[in-house]
Amino acid sequence: MAMSITKSYANGSSKAKGGDTRTDLYDFYSTIDKCDSNSQIQLREMVLSFLLMVIRNVVGFVHSSTQYFYTSWWQLHQLESFSPTSDFNTNNAESESHDYEDSQMILEAIREDLREILPPSCVLESESLKPAQKTLLCGDSTDLVEHVDSFIYDEDDLDIACSQGTLSRHYCTTCGSKAVKEIELISHSFSANEVKYICKCLLSNCKGKILVDIGSRTGAVLYGVALFSPLKRCIGVEMNGDFCKISQSMVDKYDLSEKISIVHDDIINCPQLLAEADVVVMNNVFDFYSDKDSQRKLWRFCLDEIKKKSGRLLITYPEVSTALAGLDMLYDTSFLRKLDLSDQVERYEKSLKTQNDDDLDAINMYIVK
Numbered sequence: 001m002a003m004s005i006t007k008s009y010a011n012g013s014s015k016a017k018g019g020d021t022r023t024d025l026y027d028f029y030s031t032i033d034k035c036d037s038n039s040q041i042q043l044r045e046m047v048l049s050f051l052l053m054v055i056r057n058v059v060g061f062v063h064s065s066t067q068y069f070y071t072s073w074w075q076l077h078q079l080e081s082f083s084p085t086s087d088f089n090t091n092n093a094e095s096e097s098h099d100y101e102d103s104q105m106i107l108e109a110i111r112e113d114l115r116e117i118l119p120p121s122c123v124l125e126s127e128s129l130k131p132a133q134k135t136l137l138c139g140d141s142t143d144l145v146e147h148v149d150s151f152i153y154d155e156d157d158l159d160i161a162c163s164q165g166t167l168s169r170h171y172c173t174t175c176g177s178k179a180v181k182e183i184e185l186i187s188h189s190f191s192a193n194e195v196k197y198i199c200k201c202l203l204s205n206c207k208g209k210i211l212v213d214i215g216s217r218t219g220a221v222l223y224g225v226a227l228f229s230p231l232k233r234c235i236g237v238e239m240n241g242d243f244c245k246i247s248q249s250m251v252d253k254y255d256l257s258e259k260i261s262i263v264h265d266d267i268i269n270c271p272q273l274l275a276e277a278d279v280v281v282m283n284n285v286f287d288f289y290s291d292k293d294s295q296r297k298l299w300r301f302c303l304d305e306i307k308k309k310s311g312r313l314l315i316t317y318p319e320v321s322t323a324l325a326g327l328d329m330l331y332d333t334s335f336l337r338k339l340d341l342s343d344q345v346e347r348y349e350k351s352l353k354t355q356n357d358d359d360l361d362a363i364n365m366y367i368v369k
């Protein structure tokens, strides 16, 4: 081998085309031709390994630069061109594993099962709910609050419960009088329709991505992602162990474990999960569950983690600014660009065959700049 390399460089044609470097190499090889054969072999090996090292470094440099430029270009492209969806159709599932009718049936079966398992309020004894922040209530904070779960009981279900007397939307301010006030109904989950809007509409361009739902509770968002979105995987982080067991049992029963993982932990212990996420969901996650100081700490932690990846999507209810204002918290959120979803809501609502009271406009989506 060594001989043939020497010969090829000794060729007149190579030498003539090679310029100065090749001339030097030619002279160098001519010199080693004159050395004794052991020294020649050693020298040739040294030259060869030097050349190999140079080639390896050049290839490595080209590879990492290409990757760097590609990643930067992709992030820039995401930022500039991100539109939640170009085409969606409520009758066509975006999930690769299920068609729409199947997905719809599975979601209904899960809701039915959860109704059997959970108490009517869907609040567990293992939870100690705190009073809501005033900013999230539309009235006087002394108004009565009733806890409901819109994923499990939609508006029609609540009307039925009211007509049966198991739930009231009003309370009497002076016993026996007709001066009634409305009870604040607080849902701890997105409704099934909101979940479908998020998964089929807002996330329809997120094929192959990973979503983290902070505070996954009954798993509403997770089932939606697995059944109606093109995402690769979703992870629910939930600090309440009973909810983790309940949602895990649904995942097992409906064979969704390829797409859904549930982690029983406080999100503050899971920076590595947030680092993986392309999409993060925060649905009124900390209000009711921690005191104000802890909530500030949790928001700071989450936003610090979220801002580390440009192009990452954040879906929230309420708006980030509202949640932070409710906690009198200052945090520079200029790394988030809020997306205008009005077209999406309009198109999605038009595509619905039935009337729906959900306030989809209240759902917010941001992209990390």
Ligand SMILES: C[S@@+](CC[C@H](N)C(=O)[O-])C[C@H]1O[C@@H](n2cnc3c(N)ncnc32)[C@H](O)[C@@H]1O
Pocket: 151, 187, 188, 189, 190, 213, 214, 215, 216, 217, 218, 219, 220, 221, 237, 238, 239, 240, 243, 265, 266, 267, 268, 283, 284, 285, 286, 289, 298
């Ligand atoms: C309003 S629910 C959100 C439910 C669900 N993400 C949805 O959109 O339907 C908030 C959930 O977050 C959980 N949670 C609150 N603080 C948490 C924390 N620090 N870490 C993990 N989960 C938390 C609560 O136990 C509760 O189940």
